Amino acid sequence: MNMQTAITMTAAETALVEAYTAHIGDLPGEGAVLSARDTLLSDLRKQGLPTRRVESWHYTDLRALLRSVPAADPTAFAQRVDPLVDGSSVLSVLNGRADPKGAPAGVNVRSYRESLIDGVAAADLVERDADDAIGRINGSFVRDGFEIEVTEGTELEQPLELQLVQSAGQSHMRFPVTFGANSKAMVIERHLSVSDAPSLVTTVCDLIVDDGAEITWIILQQQGEADSHLAQLNFDLGANASLKLFVINAGGKLVRQEVHGATTGEGSDFKLRGINLLGGETHTDVTFTLGHDVPNTTSTEVIRNVVLERAKGVFQGQIRVAPDAQKTDAKMACNTLLLSDDADFSAKPELEIFADDVQCGHGATVIDIDPTHLYYLRARGIPENKARAMLVNAFVDEIVEELEDEAVIEPLEAIIEAWLDKHA
Numbered sequence: 001m002n003m004q005t006a007i008t009m010t011a012a013e014t015a016l017v018e019a020y021t022a023h024i025g026d027l028p029g030e031g032a033v034l035s036a037r038d039t040l041l042s043d044l045r046k047q048g049l050p051t052r053r054v055e056s057w058h059y060t061d062l063r064a065l066l067r068s069v070p071a072a073d074p075t076a077f078a079q080r081v082d083p084l085v086d087g088s089s090v091l092s093v094l095n096g097r098a099d100p101k102g103a104p105a106g107v108n109v110r111s112y113r114e115s116l117i118d119g120v121a122a123a124d125l126v127e128r129d130a131d132d133a134i135g136r137i138n139g140s141f142v143r144d145g146f147e148i149e150v151t152e153g154t155e156l157e158q159p160l161e162l163q164l165v166q167s168a169g170q171s172h173m174r175f176p177v178t179f180g181a182n183s184k185a186m187v188i189e190r191h192l193s194v195s196d197a198p199s200l201v202t203t204v205c206d207l208i209v210d211d212g213a214e215i216t217w218i219i220l221q222q223q224g225e226a227d228s229h230l231a232q233l234n235f236d237l238g239a240n241a242s243l244k245l246f247v248i249n250a251g252g253k254l255v256r257q258e259v260h261g262a263t264t265g266e267g268s269d270f271k272l273r274g275i276n277l278l279g280g281e282t283h284t285d286v287t288f289t290l291g292h293d294v295p296n297t298t299s300t301e302v303i304r305n306v307v308l309e310r311a312k313g314v315f316q317g318q319i320r321v322a323p324d325a326q327k328t329d330a331k332m333a334c335n336t337l338l339l340s341d342d343a344d345f346s347a348k349p350e351l352e353i354f355a356d357d358v359q360c361g362h363g364a365t366v367i368d369i370d371p372t373h374l375y376y377l378r379a380r381g382i383p384e385n386k387a388r389a390m391l392v393n394a395f396v397d398e399i400v401e402e403l404e405d406e407a408v409i410e411p412l413e414a415i416i417e418a419w420l421d422k423h424a
Contacts, residue, residue, distance in 0.1 A: 012049065013048055017041070020037075028113050029121065037125060040125060040139040050131060054131050056287065056316070059316070060314055062256070069170070070197070073095075076168040077167060078166060078167040079165070084159075084161060085159050085188070085411065089160050096169075100146060104156060106183075107156070109148055111144060111147075112147055112173070112174050112175070124176065125142070128260065135204060138204050138232070142173065143173075144173055145174040148175065149177075153181070153182050153183060155183065159187065160186070161187075161188045163190050166192070166193050166223070168197035169197075171199070175189075175205040177208070179215050181210040184215070186215075186408070191220065191222060193227055200228045200230075204234070207233065207236070212241060213241045218248070218403075218408070219247045220250075221248065221257070222250050224253075225280060227253055228254040229251075229257075230256050237264060237265060238265035239267055240265065242271075244273070247272070248415075249277065250416070253282055260289045262290070262291040263299070266294050267296055272299075273303075274286055274301075275304050275399050275400070278343070279424075280423070288317045290319050291322065292321045292328045293322045293325060295324065295326045298329040299330045301331070301333070302332075305335070308340050309423065311343050312345070313346070317362070319351050320354075325354075328358040336364075339424070345366060349364055388424065392420060396416055
């Protein structure tokens with residue numbers, strides 16, 4: 001590293017480079033895996049963390065926002081918690097260490113650490129594009145995770161919970177997941193902090209949803225108030241496959257959740273439902289891209305945001321319709337309750353359409369609580385604070401109700417209510 005590069009690097013960039021140098025001997029994988037790591041770290045060192053000048057990071061200046069990086073803490077302790085839904089199968093990652101035991105019948109699981117050690121994972125450790133900061137950081141430092149295969153025709157009666165518990169330090173995990181043809185499953189990707197110590201957590205999930213599969217994937221992010229959470233989910237939908245993705249952010253100081261997907265099989269359907277509960281000093285960014293690449297596919301995206309105190313939020317959504325993707329039906333909406341003069345939310349929905357026989361639309365709203373609705377409740381003897389809470393709950397509960405499973409809806413509604421009690 002030359003002196004000029006060292007002078008221009010931020011404290012966080014320096015910490016990442018130094019951590020790689022210090023821990024490279026402990027990271028699993030040699031040969032092609034080590035070479036892939038070196039390439040990713042070299043790109044990170046040359047380009048640095050993205051700033052506002054990078055279009056896809058315009059509202060999240062990562063170089064300015066990621067001010068420090070906690071040191072890796074191999075002594076940090078965490079243990080499993082009860083699953084979100086009673087009866088769920090649980091695969092746990094505790095402070096970045098994965099335990100592959102606990103998979104139900106019809107689900108094959110392998111530790112991602114093993115794939116790093118034997119070199120199979122080398123092909124995964126590449127950047128999506130020139131702006132893929134999450135892929136660079138995660139690929140440089142990834143230690144564990146799970147390779148998961150839900151076999152063809154398997155129907156899981158109970159959810160499969162990926163329980164990612166963090167107490168301190170850093171965790172970098174990957175989850176390549178394949179859902180076989182005509183399989184049915186609900187997966188809960190649950191991020192939970194169990195201490196006040198700062199953490200840096202990065203995850204990359206790569207989902208392949210084969211023909212006819214019907215999948216619900218729930219991301220529940222409850223990191224600590226001092227934590228940085230950088231996550232990416234990539235998916236590919238086969239013919240007549242469906243993916244319902246629910247993203248709930250209810251924690252973290254710096255959060256970037258990316259979702260990138262493609263409909264590559266005719267008849268496929270994608271739904272994104274998001275709830276961002278933003279309070280305190282958090283900066284939370286949900287960035288989404290979807291390519292409709294073949295004819296006769298559908299997608300709908302609905303994001304609901306509740307923004308309080310000094311929180312800042314971002315939603316960037318881009319739908320691209322390829323020239324051959326006739327009969328595409330795609331709609332996107334972002335609705336925000338902005339409940340503080342000190343809070344801020346930026347919405348940037350986009351459509352790029354290169355086909356002429358399509359139905360596509362997008363929209364965004366930013367509002368306060370409707371005073372007419374508030375007056376209606378107060379006129380019936382409900383105190384103002386409770387009336388406001390009821391209206392906010394109704395605003396986000398509409399999204400949760402789409403899960404149509406009370407065993408899942410009830411604990412999620414309890415989490416939302418507890419967050420609102422704390423912040424509102």
